[in-house]
Each structure stands twice: as C-alpha cells, then as structure tokens.
Amino acid sequence: xxxxxxxxxxxxxxxxxxxxxxxxxxxxxxxxxxxxxxxxxxxxxxxxxxx
Amino acid sequence: xxxxxxxxxxxxxxxxxxxxxxxxxxxxxxxxxxxxxxxxxxxxxxxxxxxxxxxxxxxxxxxxxxxxxxxxxxxxxxxxxxxxxxxxxxxxxxxxxxxxxxxxxxxxxxxxxxxxxxxxxxxxxxxxxxxxxxxxxxxxxxxxxxxxxxxxxxxxxxxxxxxxxxxxxxxxxxxxxxxxxxxxxxxxxxxxxxxxxxxxxxxxxxxxxxxxxxxxxxxxxxxxxxxxxxxxxxxxxxxxxxxxxxxxxxxxxxxxxxxxxxxxxxxxxxxxxxxxxxxx
Amino acid sequence: xxxxxxxxxxxxxxxxxxxxxxxxxxxxxxxxxxxxxxxxxxxxxxxxxxxxxxxxxxxxxxxxxxxxxxxxxxxxxxxxxxxxxxxxxxxxxxxxxxxxxxxxxxxxxxxxxxxxxxxxxxxxxxxxxxxxxxxxxxxxxxxxxxxxxxxxxxxxxxxxxxxxxxxxxxxxxxxxxxxxxxxxxxxxxxxxxxxxxxxxxxxxxxxxxxxxxxxxxxxxxxxxxxxxxxxxxxxxxxxxxxxxxxxxxxxxxxxxxxxxxxxxxxxxxxxxxxxxxxxxxxxxxxxxxxxxxxxxxxxxxxxxxxxxxxxxxxxxxxxxxxxxxxxxxxxxxxxxxxxxxxxxxxxxxxxxxxxxxxxxxxxxxxxxxxxxxxxxxxxxxxxxxxxxxxxxxxxxxxxxxxxxxxxxxxxxxxxxxxxxxxxxxxxxxxxxxxxxxxxxxxxxxxxxxxxxxxxxxxxxxxxxxxxxxxxxxxxxxxxxxxxxxxxxxxxxxxxxxxxxxxxxxxxxxxxxxxxxxxxxxxxxxxxxxxxxxxxxxxxxxxxxxxxxxxxxxxxxxxxxxxxxxxxxxxxxxxxxxxxxxxxxxxxxxxxxxxxxxxxxxxxxxxxxxxxxxxxxxxxxxxxxxxxx
Numbered sequence: 001x002x003x004x005x006x007x008x009x010x011x012x013x014x015x016x017x018x019x020x021x022x023x024x025x026x027x028x029x030x031x032x033x034x035x036x037x038x039x040x041x042x043x044x045x046x047x048x049x050x051x
Numbered sequence: 052x053x054x055x056x057x058x059x060x061x062x063x064x065x066x067x068x069x070x071x072x073x074x075x076x077x078x079x080x081x082x083x084x085x086x087x088x089x090x091x092x093x094x095x096x097x098x099x100x101x102x103x104x105x106x107x108x109x110x111x112x113x114x115x116x117x118x119x120x121x122x123x124x125x126x127x128x129x130x131x132x133x134x135x136x137x138x139x140x141x142x143x144x145x146x147x148x149x150x151x152x153x154x155x156x157x158x159x160x161x162x163x164x165x166x167x168x169x170x171x172x173x174x175x176x177x178x179x180x181x182x183x184x185x186x187x188x189x190x191x192x193x194x195x196x197x198x199x200x201x202x203x204x205x206x207x208x209x210x211x212x213x214x215x216x217x218x219x220x221x222x223x224x225x226x227x228x229x230x231x232x233x234x235x236x237x238x239x240x241x242x243x244x245x246x247x248x249x250x251x252x253x254x255x256x257x258x259x260x261x262x263x264x265x266x267x268x269x270x271x272x273x274x275x276x277x278x279x280x281x282x283x284x285x286x287x288x289x290x291x292x293x294x295x296x297x298x299x300x301x302x303x304x305x306x307x308x309x310x311x312x313x314x315x316x317x318x319x320x321x322x323x324x325x326x327x328x329x330x331x
Numbered sequence: 332x333x334x335x336x337x338x339x340x341x342x343x344x345x346x347x348x349x350x351x352x353x354x355x356x357x358x359x360x361x362x363x364x365x366x367x368x369x370x371x372x373x374x375x376x377x378x379x380x381x382x383x384x385x386x387x388x389x390x391x392x393x394x395x396x397x398x399x400x401x402x403x404x405x406x407x408x409x410x411x412x413x414x415x416x417x418x419x420x421x422x423x424x425x426x427x428x429x430x431x432x433x434x435x436x437x438x439x440x441x442x443x444x445x446x447x448x449x450x451x452x453x454x455x456x457x458x459x460x461x462x463x464x465x466x467x468x469x470x471x472x473x474x475x476x477x478x479x480x481x482x483x484x485x486x487x488x489x490x491x492x493x494x495x496x497x498x499x500x501x502x503x504x505x506x507x508x509x510x511x512x513x514x515x516x517x518x519x520x521x522x523x524x525x526x527x528x529x530x531x532x533x534x535x536x537x538x539x540x541x542x543x544x545x546x547x548x549x550x551x552x553x554x555x556x557x558x559x560x561x562x563x564x565x566x567x568x569x570x571x572x573x574x575x576x577x578x579x580x581x582x583x584x585x586x587x588x589x590x591x592x593x594x595x596x597x598x599x600x601x602x603x604x605x606x607x608x609x610x611x612x613x614x615x616x617x618x619x620x621x622x623x624x625x626x627x628x629x630x631x632x633x634x635x636x637x638x639x640x641x642x643x644x645x646x647x648x649x650x651x652x653x654x655x656x657x658x659x660x661x662x663x664x665x666x667x668x669x670x671x672x673x674x675x676x677x678x679x680x681x682x683x684x685x686x687x688x689x690x691x692x693x694x695x696x697x698x699x700x701x702x703x704x705x706x707x708x709x710x711x712x713x714x715x716x717x718x719x720x721x722x723x724x725x726x727x728x729x730x731x732x733x734x735x736x737x738x739x740x741x742x743x744x745x746x747x748x749x750x751x752x753x754x755x756x757x758x759x760x761x762x763x764x765x766x767x768x769x770x771x772x773x774x775x776x777x778x779x780x781x782x783x784x785x786x787x788x789x790x791x792x793x794x795x796x797x798x799x800x801x802x803x804x805x806x807x808x809x810x811x812x813x814x815x816x817x818x819x820x821x822x823x824x825x826x827x828x829x830x831x832x833x834x835x836x837x838x839x840x841x842x843x844x845x846x847x848x849x850x851x852x853x854x855x856x857x858x859x860x861x862x863x864x865x866x867x868x869x870x871x872x873x874x875x876x877x878x879x880x881x882x883x884x885x886x887x888x889x890x891x892x893x894x895x896x897x898x899x900x901x902x903x904x905x906x907x908x909x910x911x912x913x914x915x916x917x918x919x920x921x922x923x924x925x926x927x928x929x930x931x932x933x934x935x936x937x938x939x940x941x942x943x944x945x946x947x948x949x950x951x952x953x954x955x956x957x958x959x
Contacts, residue, residue: 016794036832
C-alpha cells in the first residue's frame with residue numbers, strides 16, 4: 001500500500017471501497033430476503049418479520 | 052542444511068497427546084455430574100394411595116418419566132407453553148371457550164386428558180408445528196411409545212396440574228386392585244360398553260368429524276340426514292370399512308378402519324338404528 | 332498452489348463418480364419404494380402426527396397390550412432385567428470400547444483410500460512422482476489399520492451376541508439376508524484393498540496405471556456401500572422404519588434400511604471420516620517430520636503434513652452443516668429425541684464439543700500461521716493474525732458459555748429436563764450461532780491468507796477485487812451478528828430458527844466468494860519461493876492436537892448419538908431393561924471416551940511403527956553372506 005497522500009489515489013481507494021461495500025450490502029440484503037422467504041418467513045423492507 | 056541425529060519424538064508427542072486428552076477429560080469433570088435414569092416402572096399400591104400421594108406421583112411423572120419439562124418450561128427456554136407457570140384449570144376453561152378448539156372435552160380435566168393423547172385438538176398460538184399455521188401440535192401422544200403413560204399415570208398428572216394451583220382435584224383416585232403400572236394400562240382402558248345410542252356415538256367420537264345430534268363438524272360427511280341417503284347395508288359398510296366407498300368431496304383414510312374390532316355388536320346396532328332414523 | 336486447486340477439482344469429480352455408483356445401487360432397490368411411502372414412514376413419526384384426527388379418546392391402551400396375550404413371533408422381544416447375561420464387567424462398557432475402536436479404525440480404513448485415490452490421480456495428471464509416493468505411503472497406514480478393524484469388528488460382534496443375545500437375534504431377524512450381503516462386501520473390500528496396495532508398483536505407469544486407479548475407485552465404492560449398510564443398523568435403532576409399533580417387520584429390507592436418519596448419518600459420517608483420516612495421517616507426517624534427519628525428509632514430511640492438514644480442515648468446514656441437517660432430521664422425526672440430545676443432560680456434552688471444535692479450529696489456524704513462515708511473502712498478512720486469534724478466542728468463550736446454569740443440588744436433581752430460569756444471554760443458541768459462524772469465517776480467512784502468502788497478483792483489477800473481498804467479509808460478519816442479535820433476541824422463535832440458516836448462508840457466501848475471487852485474481856500470479864521443511868517444530872504439535880481432538884470428538888458425538896435412544900435398544904420398539912439402561916454421568920462418559928482415545932493412540936503409534944519397520948532393512952551379516 002503506498003499511502004503517499006496523493007489525493008487522487010485516496011479518492012480512488014475510497015470510491016472502490018464505498019462501491020464494494022454498497023455492492024456487498026445489496027447482495028446480502030437480497031440474500032437475507034431470499035433465504036427467509038424460501039423458508040416461508042417473509043421479511044418487510046426493513047428486514048423485520050412480515051408475519 | 053543437514054542436521055545431526057535428532058531426539059526421538061516418541062516421548063514428546065506421546066506426552067503432548069496424553070496431556071491434551073487429560074484436558075478434555077477434565078472438562079467433563081467440571082460439568083455437573085447427573086445421571087439420566089431410565090423411567091422406573093413404578094408399582095403404585097393403588098389401595099393405599101392418598102390424594103396427596105397421587106398428586107406427588109403426578110409431579111414426579113411430570114418432571115420424570117413423562118418428560119414434560121423437556122419442552123414445557125418457562126420462557127425463553129420453553130419449546131411449549133409453560134404449563135407449570137400458569138393455572139391450568141383457568142387456562143383450560145379459556146381454551147374450551149376458544150373457537151379454535153377442536154376437541155370434545157367438557158371440563159378442564161377432560162381437556163387436559165384430551166391434550167395428552169391428542170395434542171392437536173387445541174394448539175396454542177405460536178406453538179404449532181412449523182408451516183401448519185398452528186393446527187398441528189409438535190407434541191407426541193403421551194399414551195404411545197416412547198413415553199407411554201398409562202391412564203392411571205395420566206390421571207396423576209392431571210391431579211398434579213389441578214392441585215398445584217390450589218384447584219380442587221376432580222380426577223378420582225384409582226381404586227382397582229393393586230397392579231403394576233403397565234398392567235393398569237390395559238385394565239384401566241378397557242371401556243364399559245355404551246348403554247344408549249348417544250353414549251355410543253360419544254364413546255367413538257363420531258361427532259369430532261361428522262355433523263350429527265345437533266353438533267357441527269366439517270371434517271367428514273354430515274350424518275344428520277344419512278338415513279335418507281344410505282341404506283342400512285351402506286351404513287354398516289361405511290362404519291366397518293370406511294374406505295370401501297368415499298363420499299364425494301372427502302378423502303380416504305381419514306376415518307379409522309378398526310371399529311369392527313372395537314365396537315360391541317350391541318353398540319353397532321344402536322348406532323345403525325340412530326343413523327337410520329336421522330333423516331334430516 | 333496450483334496442485335491443490337487441481338486436487339480440489341479432482342476431488343469433486345471422484346466424489347461425483349462415487350455418488351453415481353452409490354445411487355445406481357440404491358436405485359435398484361428403490362423402484363418399488365415410492366408406492367410404499369406409507370409403510371416406510373417411521374413408527375415414531377406416525378405417532379407424532381397423531382395419525383388420525385378421529386382416534387377416539389377411549390382407545391388409550393397401548394396397541395401392544397392385546398398382542399402380548401397370544402404368543403408373538405414377529406414383534407421385538409420385551410426383555411426383563413434377568414434376560415441379560417452378566418459377565419462381571421459392565422456389558423455396556425465392553426461393547427462401548429469395542430464398538431468405538433471398530434468405528435475409529437473403520438473410519439480410517441474407509442477414508443484414507445478416498446483421498447489416496449485423489450492424490451494418485453493428481454500424480455498421474457502432473458506426472459509428479461512425489462504424489463504417487465505419498466499416496467502409496469498413506470495406503471500403508473490404511474492397510475495395517477484394516478487388519479485391526481476386522482479384529483475389533485469380530486470382537487464387537489462376538490460381544491454383542493454374548494451380552495445382548497435377544498437384541499442381536501431381533502436385529503438379525505429384521506435385517507436377515509442383508510447380513511450376508513455385508514459379509515460379501517467385506518470380502519470384496521479385502522480383495523480390492525490388497526490388490527490396490529500390493530499392485531501399486533506393478534501397475535505404476537501407462538494403461539496399467541488406469542487399471543490401478545479403477546481398482547482404487549472400486550475399492551472406494553465397496554467401502555462406501557459397506558459403510559451405508561452398517562449405518563442402517565445404527566439408524567434403525569434410533570428411528571426404526573419398516574416395522575410396526577411392536578417391532579414386527581412389515582416392510583422389505585429397503586424399507587427397513589431407509590429410515591429418516593439414514594442419509595443424514597451417511598453424509599455426516601462420510602465427511603467426518605475424511606476429516607478424521609486426514610488428521611490421522613497428518614499426525615503420521617508430523618511424527619516423521621520430527622524424527623527426520625535430513626533436509627529432504629523434513630521437506631517431504633512437511634509437505635505431507637501440510638497436505639493432510641489441508642484435507643482434514645477442508646472436510647471439516649462443511650461438517651457443521653451436515654450435523655445441522657442430521658439434528659434437524661432428528662427433530663423432525665421426534666422432537667422428544669431432539670430435545671433429549673440438545674436440551675437435557677446430554678446438552679452439557681455440547682459444551683465439551685465446543686471445547687473440542689475450538690481446539691481443532693485453533694490448531695488448524697495455528698498450523699496455517701506457522702506455515703506462513705515457509706515464504707517471505709507472508710509478512711504482508713502478519714498483521715491480520717492477531718485479530719483472527721482474538722476473534723477465535725472471544726467466539727470460543729461465548730460458545731462454551733453453558734446455557735443451563737445450575738445453582739443448587741435440588742436443581743441438579745430436577746435436570747431430567749428443567750433448565751434454570753436465569754439464563755445468561757450469551758448461553759442461548761443465537762449467541763452461539765454467531766460465535767460458530769464467525770469462527771468458521773475467520774478460519775477461512777486464515778486459509779485464504781495462507782494461500783495468498785506466496786503469491787503476488789498481477790491482474791489490473793487487484794485493488795477492486797481486494798475491496799470487494801474485504802467488503803464481503805465486513806458485510807457478512809455484520810450480517811451474521813445482526814441476524815443473531817435481532818432475530819435471536821427480538822423476534823419470535825420461528826424467525827430465530829430461520830435466521831440461523833441466514834447466518835450459515837452468509838458464511839458459505841464468504842467461502843465461495845473467497846475461492847472464486849482468488850481463483851481469478853491469482854491466475855498467472857507471480858509465485859514467491861516456498862521453502863518446504865522451513866517450519867517450526869512446534870507447528871507439528873498442532874498436527875497432533877488435530878487427530879487427538881478429532882478422535883475424542885468422534886467418540887463424544889457417537890456417544891451422544893447413541894444415547895438419545897435413552898432406555899431403548901430400538902427406539903419406541905424394543906426397551907432396554909438391562910442394568911445399564913440409564914445415561915451415565917458426564918465424567919463417566921468422559922473416562923470412557925478418554926480410554927478409547929488412548930487405546931486408539933496406542934494402536935496408531937503401533938501402526939506408525941509397523942509402517943516404519945517395513946522400510947527398515949537389517950544389513951546382511953558379513954561372514955555368512957546375504958540370504959537375499
């Protein structure tokens with residue numbers, strides 16, 4: 001890791017990380033809904049039980 | 052980097068293995084040392100039994116052989132309603148009044164007995180088998196293996212559940228000749244033959260599924276007008292071989308096929324007579 | 332490690348082949364089974380479902396009551412205490428030791444040829460003779476163990492017939508001709524095992540090598556069949572099928588075998604055997620490593636130990652999921668049996684289980700960390716280790732927190748089922764589920780870091796890939812904790828149970844994503860030099876901790892599996908009336924388990940010694956001239 005302090009590099013890193021986190025969060029959010037729905041336990045949009 | 056002769060690892064590895072094994076063994080020593088006794092075939096001297104003794108026997112069964120406390124325990128650990136936590140007589144009254152109740156018990160004692168042998172008659176909301184929408188109970192029938200309480204033992208449990216909250220005990224003390232619990236099962240369960248048609252109908256639980264004698268049930272075909280629809284032979288066949296012919300809209304295999312073994316000739320005659328006269 | 336990737340791929344193929352073979356065999360018996368679904372429905376489940384809603388209340392006497400009046404030829408014998416022979420020592424203890432020893436060695440003998448075949452295949456593919464030599468060396472252990480397996484199997488059968496004659500007579504009646512099939516399989520197993528081992532050098536190259544591989548595949552097919560046949564006896568005892576309520580046989584042999592627990596046990600034992608076998612041969616490699624006098628030998632046994640550990644941990648990771656399935660099926664079959672296992676006295680044993688699995692995970696992780704010193708590239712990842720170690724220790728402590736706190740003697744007396752009302756919030760399942768899943772996730776992280784330590788990625792998207800991998804770890808861990816805390820403590824039971832599946836899936840996603848991302852990211856990566864043999868001696872003790880913990884664990888869980896039947900020989904069908912029909916204290920069980928583990932250790936050291944002996948040649952006396 002070259003933490004030289006070049007603003008562009010830091011910004012690029014930040015963008016990568018934010019994008020990756022958003023992607024992973026979306027993936028797991030969908031997964032949670034899918035896994036629970038498959039067991040007949042639907043969830044609300046905020047992940048609280050829908051039953 | 053060739054090395055010289057090395058010490059044999061036998062002692063070191065053996066020592067290490069022994070030490071590790073010892074650690075695992077020690078873990079088992081610091082845990083509580085409890086034995087799980089097999090249920091004792093208790094020989095209760097029925098003649099000498101007092102009501103207090105009977106209640107105590109019930110509690111013993113509840114916590115021991117009956118294995119009730121495996122599931123019926125206080126939240127959050129319970130896997131079933133916390134029976135010991137509430138007054139079962141009051142609770143039973145509420146449930147009998149509940150429209151979800153499917154059984155035919157008339158009083159709390161009968162309700163408890165019914166829920167022991169056929170737990171699905173009333174399933175407390177939230178405790179049903181997964182996916183059954185609280186219509187099927189996960190509880191095993193207590194009179195069947197592996198638990199297999201005898202009727203006397205079930206009475207003792209009922210007596211305990213009534214007495215623990217200061218309710219009056221309504222089950223009768225067993226009075227039969229002293230018999231080991233297992234024999235008592237066979238003796239206690241041989242039912243007296245019914246004397247009237249209504250008694251026979253109640254005895255075999257016909258109203259649980261059929262609409263008849265003023266009660267309603269959607270499970271089986273209604274019988275209040277059966278005399279107009281079927282001949283005597285067809286009625287007999289429907290009782291003794293229920294699956295020989297199935298009424299439209301109902302399924303096979305629901306009605307027990309063993310009434311031929313159970314009914315006395317007199318009971319069968321009375322029921323047929325009653326049904327032949329039911330013309331709607 | 333390209334070789335390990337190849338190995339993984341071949342693994343999957345061989346397993347698929349084995350499954351196909353097994354399925355073929357099963358299908359031949361299965362064709363008529365569907366129509367008989369009703370009859371094979373296990374006894375217990377029929378009762379649980381309450382068969383008919385019409386059952387009148389008065390019919391309260393057990394069905395067996397009238398059957399007992401006339402002589403019963405078909406039902407299970409109902410024994411009294413005096414029916415059991417007394418030989419002075421505890422019958423249960425005798426059978427316990429013999430059965431467990433038979434199972435240990437049986438597991439080893441069945442497991443080793445499975446990965447040996449895979450290693451042999453890799454040898455053929457890569458043309459690297461090291462693989463072939465290693466596979467051959469592993470087989471030597473299996474061969475010696477085979478004789479010992481048979482020895483204990485024979486003693487076990489003898490002891491059972493001697494000490495539990497009526498029970499064995501009943502089992503013989505139920506399984507009948509299947510016992511003959513078993514004998515034939517046993518004969519075939521011997522045949523192929525000897526052919527495979529002794530034919531190794533005679534069929535080493537070219538077409539003959541493929542013949543040899545075919546023999547190996549057949550050996551594994553026979554071995555697996557042997558195992559599933561033997562499993563059916565154990566699962567019949569737990570959840571009988573194909574018999575009626577009094578134990579009379581009403582189904583054919585297929586219906587008897589195919590009980591509800593048969594396949595869960597088959598899968599669980601299949602995976603666990605591989606982990607166990609890998610751990611044992613790892614100890615062999617560690618032993619040889621510590622005794623090695625040359626750098627070449629050290630390098631060889633370091634590599635062998637690494638491969639064994641890889642096999643053991645790889646097979647170990649899916650094991651909790653197979654165990655979860657087995658437990659779920661036990662609950663589905665009989666909730667009472669499930670609760671006996673997880674909520675009664677036996678529940679305490681799961682704390683010991685946590686200690687053992689914790690030991691396995693710590694040892695496996697430690698070995699990976701120590702192994703990172705083989706390459707200089709590992710400095711990049713050293714910083715992670717302390718966090719992984721911290722997570723492991725914290726999760727381990729949460730996991731062993733007992734969920735039942737006993738405060739007084741009277742409560743101990745009541746432990747037939749009742750738990751204490753005051754429960755540490757850490758003691759119940761959601762917290763433990765979080766802990767277990769996090770331990771698996773960070774163990775995979777160790778594994779992934781180890782795999783990365785000797786490589787430098789050259790792909791352009793390295794930073795994006797790393798960010799994605801990191802994000803998946805972060806979100807998965809957050810999701811596991813969220814699911815456990817939110818659904819476990821703040822919603823109802825159904826969602827609580829459902830959310831554990833969510834956690835397991837999160838863990839699996841991490842593992843799958845890790846494998847996939849790394850596979851692409853390190854394609855054509857720059858390889859840093861690895862120095863085999865350059866590993867501290869103390870790392871070898873981790874390779875010893877692994878089989879010790881596995882052996883102990885296997886004995887423990889086998890004991891739990893067997894004990895859930897409580898006072899039944901065959902659950903709900905044949906009562907155990909012997910003096911030993913109670914569940915002993917945990918300390919007693921611990922002693923028994925330690926005895927069998929140590930006994931196994933002694934026999935294993937003997938096998939290592941024998942394996943060594945066969946390669947030791949006494950120099951010929953000078954005066955007399957050689958006999959050769």
